[in-house]
Amino acid sequence: MKELVRVMKALSDTNRVKILKMLQNRVMCVCEIKEALGLAQPTVSRHLKVLESAGLVGYKKDGLWVNYHLADGDNSPYAASLLGNLRHWLQNDPEIQELLRRIPGIDRQEVCRR
Numbered sequence: 001m002k003e004l005v006r007v008m009k010a011l012s013d014t015n016r017v018k019i020l021k022m023l024q025n026r027v028m029c030v031c032e033i034k035e036a037l038g039l040a041q042p043t044v045s046r047h048l049k050v051l052e053s054a055g056l057v058g059y060k061k062d063g064l065w066v067n068y069h070l071a072d073g074d075n076s077p078y079a080a081s082l083l084g085n086l087r088h089w090l091q092n093d094p095e096i097q098e099l100l101r102r103i104p105g106i107d108r109q110e111v112c113r114r
Contacts, residue, residue: 010054
């Protein structure tokens, strides 16, 4: 039961759901997520830690970059099920649509230099 509660708690925050929706579209670093959501870097890092702990996201280091991606769900059947459903949920939500429209305009090289 603890594993299910961890996944559900991770999804109980609006910004964490937004992060998952963005990661459905592309791999992103903390700076890009920070820029898209308008949050402080430590806040984004804490959200990513919660999502990672729940088995919803993973990351891969690429030189200086740490690239976050959706997890494959292999470590948690609850995470796998919710990630599968989340792909279809909120597609018509105006906030999500606006967020996804802004993502292509976020240049990693530019935002991470600041």
